[in-house]
Amino acid sequence: xxxxxxxxAGADVLTVSDVAVRFxxxxxxxxxxxxxxAGTVTGLIGPNGAGKTTLFNVVSGLQHPDRxxxxxxxxxxxxxxxxRRARLGLARTFQRLELFGTLSAGENVQVGLESSVKWWQxxxxxxxFPTIRNRRADGAEARPTGPGSTAVVTSDRLLDGVxxxxxxxxxxxxxxxxxxxxxxLARALALAPKLLLLDEPGSGLDDAESQSLxxxxxxxxxxxxxVLLVEHDMExxxxxxxxxxxxxxxxxxxxxxxxxxxxxxxxxAAYLGAxxxxxxxxxxxxxxxxxx
Amino acid sequence: MSNFLxxxxxxxMLGAGYAIAATGLVVTYTTSGVFNFAQGALGMIAAFCYxxxxxxxxxxxxxxxxxxxxxxGAVAGALVERVLMRRLHxxxxxxxxxxxxxxxxxxxxxxxxxxxxxxSRSVDNMVHGQFRLVGINIQYQEVLIIGVALAVAAGLRAxxxxxxxxxxxxxxxxxxxxxxxxxVSPNRMSQYGWMLGTMMAALAGVLLAPTQTSGISIAAxxxxxVNGYAAAIVGRLRSIPVTFAAAVAIGLAENYVINYVLPxxxxxxxxxxxxxxxxxxxxLALVTLPSVRLRAVGRLTTMRAPRVAGGFESIVAGLxxxxxxxxxxxxxxNTAFKGTTVLDLGGLIMSLGIVGLSLVLLTGYSxxxxxxxxxFMGIGAFVMGKVAGGGSVLGLLAATAxxxxxxxxxxxxxxxxxxLYLALATFAFADAVATGFFADNHIYxxxxxxxxxxxxxxxxxxxxxxxxxxxxxxFVLAAWxxxxxxxxxxxxxxxxxxxxxxxxxxxxxxxxFTKVAVFAIAAGMAGLAGxxxxxVQGVVGQTDFAIFPGVIFVLFVTIWSIRTVSGAFLAAVTYxxxxxxxxxxxxxxxxxxxxxxxxxxxxxxGIEALQVRxxxxxxxxxxxxxxxxAPLGGPAMAGGSSRVAG
Numbered sequence: 038x039x040x041x042x043x044x045x046a047g048a049d050v051l052t053v054s055d056v057a058v059r060f061x062x063x064x065x066x067x068x069x070x071x072x073x074x075a076g077t078v079t080g081l082i083g084p085n086g087a088g089k090t091t092l093f094n095v096v097s098g099l100q101h102p103d104r105x106x107x108x109x110x111x112x113x114x115x116x117x118x119x120x121r122r123a124r125l126g127l128a129r130t131f132q133r134l135e136l137f138g139t140l141s142a143g144e145n146v147q148v149g150l151e152s153s154v155k156w157w158q159x160x161x162x163x164x165x166f167p168t169i170r171n172r173r174a175d176g177a178e179a180r181p182t183g184p185g186s187t188a189v190v191t192s193d194r195l196l197d198g199v200x201x202x203x204x205x206x207x208x209x210x211x212x213x214x215x216x217x218x219x220x221x222l223a224r225a226l227a228l229a230p231k232l233l234l235l236d237e238p239g240s241g242l243d244d245a246e247s248q249s250l251x252x253x254x255x256x257x258x259x260x261x262x263x264v265l266l267v268e269h270d271m272e273x274x275x276x277x278x279x280x281x282x283x284x285x286x287x288x289x290x291x292x293x294x295x296x297x298x299x300x301x302x303x304x305x306a307a308y309l310g311a312x313x314x315x316x317x318x319x320x321x322x323x324x325x326x327x328x329x
Numbered sequence: 330m331s332n333f334l335x336x337x338x339x340x341x342m343l344g345a346g347y348a349i350a351a352t353g354l355v356v357t358y359t360t361s362g363v364f365n366f367a368q369g370a371l372g373m374i375a376a377f378c379y380x381x382x383x384x385x386x387x388x389x390x391x392x393x394x395x396x397x398x399x400x401x402g403a404v405a406g407a408l409v410e411r412v413l414m415r416r417l418h419x420x421x422x423x424x425x426x427x428x429x430x431x432x433x434x435x436x437x438x439x440x441x442x443x444x445x446x447x448x449s450r451s452v453d454n455m456v457h458g459q460f461r462l463v464g465i466n467i468q469y470q471e472v473l474i475i476g477v478a479l480a481v482a483a484g485l486r487a488x489x490x491x492x493x494x495x496x497x498x499x500x501x502x503x504x505x506x507x508x509x510x511x512x513v514s515p516n517r518m519s520q521y522g523w524m525l526g527t528m529m530a531a532l533a534g535v536l537l538a539p540t541q542t543s544g545i546s547i548a549a550x551x552x553x554x555v556n557g558y559a560a561a562i563v564g565r566l567r568s569i570p571v572t573f574a575a576a577v578a579i580g581l582a583e584n585y586v587i588n589y590v591l592p593x594x595x596x597x598x599x600x601x602x603x604x605x606x607x608x609x610x611x612x613l614a615l616v617t618l619p620s621v622r623l624r625a626v627g628r629l630t631t632m633r634a635p636r637v638a639g640g641f642e643s644i645v646a647g648l649x650x651x652x653x654x655x656x657x658x659x660x661x662x663n664t665a666f667k668g669t670t671v672l673d674l675g676g677l678i679m680s681l682g683i684v685g686l687s688l689v690l691l692t693g694y695s696x697x698x699x700x701x702x703x704x705f706m707g708i709g710a711f712v713m714g715k716v717a718g719g720g721s722v723l724g725l726l727a728a729t730a731x732x733x734x735x736x737x738x739x740x741x742x743x744x745x746x747x748x749l750y751l752a753l754a755t756f757a758f759a760d761a762v763a764t765g766f767f768a769d770n771h772i773y774x775x776x777x778x779x780x781x782x783x784x785x786x787x788x789x790x791x792x793x794x795x796x797x798x799x800x801x802x803x804f805v806l807a808a809w810x811x812x813x814x815x816x817x818x819x820x821x822x823x824x825x826x827x828x829x830x831x832x833x834x835x836x837x838x839x840x841x842f843t844k845v846a847v848f849a850i851a852a853g854m855a856g857l858a859g860x861x862x863x864x865v866q867g868v869v870g871q872t873d874f875a876i877f878p879g880v881i882f883v884l885f886v887t888i889w890s891i892r893t894v895s896g897a898f899l900a901a902v903t904y905x906x907x908x909x910x911x912x913x914x915x916x917x918x919x920x921x922x923x924x925x926x927x928x929x930x931x932x933x934x935g936i937e938a939l940q941v942r943x944x945x946x947x948x949x950x951x952x953x954x955x956x957x958x959a960p961l962g963g964p965a966m967a968g969g970s971s972r973v974a975g
Binding site: 097098099118119120122123124127128129131135136137138139140144145147148149151152153154156221224225227228 | 817818819821822824825827828829831832833834835836837838839840
C-alpha cells in the first residue's frame with residue numbers, strides 16, 4: 038500500500054527518488070526512494086548502518102547524492118544548499134547532538150526563531166545597546182524588550198512545550214542528553230517547519246518522556262506538519278507512525294503501515310529478526326527497543 | 330629553446346624542493362590531523378645546522394646530511410609530538426594550529442639569537458659539476474634534488490599504500506581507539522608520523538639552501554615553504570602523488586613567470602610580483618578546491634562560556650577605564666620607559682588592543698583563525714597616510730572601509746572550506762603583503778609613510794596626552810562595539826556557526842555570508858587600529874607590520890584569552906612592554922606561553938583560579954546539575970511556534 042492509500046494524509050511534501058550515495062567502496066544508499074506526506078508521521082527504520090542518517094543528510098543538504106533526486110513540495114532541491122532548504126520549510130535534528138554548545142538553551146532556540154531576521158537592520162542593531170528601560174531594579178540586565186523580545190518569549194514557550202520550562206538560561210552543553218535532544222527539537226520547531234526530520238529523538242528519554250514525545254509529534258502532524266522519524270524505539274514508531282519505510286544496507290526493503298511492517302517476512306528476516314519475540318511492541322514487558 | 334629547457338629544469342628542481350616540504354606536511358597531517366605551520370621553520374633550522382656543520386666545522390656533506398636530516402629530524406619530530414602535540418588530544422580545533430605557530434616563532438626566535446641576521450651565509454651545492462644534455466647545462470645538484478624528491482614521494486606512497494605500518498599510520502587519525510584495540514599504539518604511530526614529517530622538512534631545508542643565491546636567511550628559508558602549502562592543498566593534504574605533481578607545477582610556473590612575464594612588466598613591479606607568487610598559487614589552489622562537506626560530527630562544545638558583560642556594565646567599565654587612562658596621562662606625561670614616552674607606549678597598547686578586539690570577534694566568537702590582522706593594520710596605516718594629508722578623520726574612515734573591503738575579498742575563497750584553509754590563506758596573504766607590498770620602496774618609501782596627528786575643526790590631538798586619550802577612547806568604543814555585537818543577534822550567530830556549522834546551516838542560516846561579514850568587520854577594525862597606530866608612531870614602515878610580529882600578537886591574545894576584551898588588552902600590554910624590554914625574546918615568550926597554556930581554550934583568564942569576580946557583577950554561566958525535565962508537550966505547543974519575521 039502506498040502512503041497515499043495508507044492514510045488520509047495531505048499532499049506530498051518530500052519525494053526522494055532513487056537516491057544513491059557511495060563512500061569510497063561502500064554503498065551507503067542504493068536507489069532509495071520514499072515519500073512523506075503532509076499531516077503524517079512517517080517512520081524510517083533499519084539496523085545501525087542501514088543508511089538512515091545518510092538519507093537524512095541527503096534530504097537536508099549536508100550530503101550530495103551520487104544519483105537520484107530530492108523534491109520538496111515538487112521543487113527539485115537535490116543540489117540546493119542546506120540553508121536554502123531550511124528556508125523552504127525543512128528542519129531537522131541530529132542523531133549525534135549538534136547544539137550550539139556555548140549558547141544557552143534559550144539562545145539555541147532563539148537562533149532558529151530569528152533565522153530569517155537580517156541582523157544589520159537598525160532596529161536589531163539598536164537592541165544590542167542598553168536602554169534605561171532595560172534596567173531592572175536589582176541592577177541586572179532585564180530580558181530584552183526590543184525586537185528580540187518576541188524571540189525570547191517564543192523560545193521560552195517552545196522550551197516549555199518540549200518539557201524544558203525554566204531551563205532557558207542553562208548552557209546547552211551542560212544539559213543531560215535527553216534534555217539536549219529536546220533543545221534540538223525546540224530549535225527545529227522554531228523554524229515553523231513544514232517538514233521535520235527527527236533522527237532518534239527518543240534516545241536518552243525515559244518511558245514517560247518518550248510517551249510525551251509521541252503525543253507531541255502526533256499533535257504536530259495533526260496540525261499539518263510532515264514528520265519523518267528515525268527511531269530505534271519500535272514501540273514509539275509503531276504507535277505514532279502512519280507509514281513506515283525499512284532500510285537495510287542502503288535499500289528500502291519494505292514499506293507500509295505498521296501492521297504491514299510487523300507481518301512483513303522480509304523485515305522480520307532482515308531487521309526485526311534480531312529481536313526475540315513478536316515485534317508488536319507488547320513483548321518483553323514494555324518498550325520493545327531494537328538494538329541492532 | 331635552450332633557455333626554455335634551462336628554465337624548465339630549474340623549475341622542476343625548485344618544484345621538487347617544494348614537493349619534499351609539501352609531502353612532509355601531508356605526512357604530518359595524515360598521521361596526526363595537524364597542519365604543521367612550523368614546517369618551514371624546522372627546515373630553516375636544519376639548513377642553518379647544515380651550514381654550521383659543513384661551512385664552519387667542515388664536516389663531510391654526507392655526514393652532515395645524516396646528522397641533520399636523519400638524526401636531527403627524527404629526534405626533533407619525536408620531541409614535538411611527545412612534548413607539544415600529544416597533550417592536545419581532544420582540544421579545540423584551533424589549538425594545534427596555535428601550538429605549531431608557537432613552535433614557529435620559538436624556532437625563528439632561537440635562530441635570530443644563535444645566527445645573527447646581519448651575517449651572510451652561503452651554502453654550497455652538495456654535489457658539484459654539471460653536464461650537457463640537449464644543448465643545456467644541467468647541474469648535478471639539480472639532478473640530486475629531483476631524484477631525492479622522486480625517491481621520497483615513491484617511498485612514502487609505498488609506505489602508506491602497501492605496508493601494515495602505513496595503514497596504521499593512516500588509521501591513527503581516523504580512529505585511534507580502534508587502532509589501539511588492534512594492538513597498535515596510536516601515540517607511537519603519531520610519533521612516527523611527526524618524525525617522518527620533520528625529516529622531510531629538514532631534507533627540504535638542506536636541499537633548498539644552496540638555491541638561495543644571496544645566502545640563507547631566517548625569514549626567507551622559513552617562508553620558502555609557502556609554495557609547499559599550495560601544493561599540499563592541491564593534494565588535499567592527503568594525496569602524495571597529487572601533492573608532488575602540484576609542487577612541480579608550481580615550481581615550473583614560478584620560474585616561467587619570473588623569466589618570461591616579469592621582464593615585460595615595469596621594473597619596479599618585479600619584486601612585488603615575485604614575492605606575491607606563492608600567495609597567488611595558494612589562492613588558486615584554495616579557489617579550485619571542492620567545497621568541504623558540512624559533516625555532522627556530533628561535536629558539542631563543552632567549554633564554559635565566558636560571561637558577556639551587560640550593556641550598562643560595559644559602559645561603566647569603559648568609563649572607569651577611560652578615567653584611569655586619563656590619570657595615567659596626567660601622572661606620566663613626561664615619563665619615558667626604555668627611550669619611549671609612556672604615553673606613546675600607551676597609545677601603541679590601545680591601538681594594538683583594537684587589533685586584539687578584532688581577534689576576539691573573529692576567532693574568539695566565530696572560531697576563524699586569522700594570521701593577517703597586522704597586514705590589515707599596515708594597509709590601514711598606509712591609507713591613513715595617503716588620504717587627506719595623513720592626519721584626518723577621513724583617513725580613519727578610509728582605512729576602516731578599505732580594509733573591510735579587502736578582508737571580504739580575502740575570506741571569500743575560503744568560506745566554503747574548513748577553517749584551517751582560512752588560516753593558511755591569511756598566512757599567505759600576510760606574507761605577500763609584507764614582502765611584496767610593505768617592503769616595496771615605491772609603496773611605503775625607504776623612510777616609511779608619515780602620518781600626522783588628527784586635527785578636527787577647533788580640536789587638535791597634537792599633544793601627547795590628547796593623542797593618548799583619543800586612541801584610548803577608540804579602544805573603549807571598539808570594546809563596547811565587540812560586546813554589543815556578542816549580545817546581539819549577530820553575536821549569537823557567530824557563536825553558533827563556530828559551535829556547529831551543520832546545525833547552523835540546517836536552521837536556515839548562510840555560513841558563508843556570516844563568515845565573510847565577520848571577517849570584513851574584523852579587518853576593518855584592524856585597519857582602524859593601523860591608522861591609529863600610525864598617528865601614534867608618526868612614521869610607519871615595513872618592519873611595523875611584518876608577518877612574524879603579527880603571528881606573535883595572535884599568540885599573546887590566545888594566551889591571555891581570545892574570547893574576552895580583557896584578554897585583548899592584556900595581550901597588547903604584554904606585546905608592547907616585552908618589545909621594549911627584550912625585542913628578540915618576544916617570540917620566545919609567545920611560543921613558550923602558548924605551549925604552556927596547552928589545551929586551556931579560554932586562555933589564562935579562563936582559568937578558574939585566576940578569575941576575579943567583581944562583587945557587584947551578578948550572574949554567571951551555571952553549569953550545575955539540571956532539574957528533572959517536565960513532561961513534554963502541553964499547552965505551550967498547541968499553537969506551534971511563531972517564527973520571528975524579519
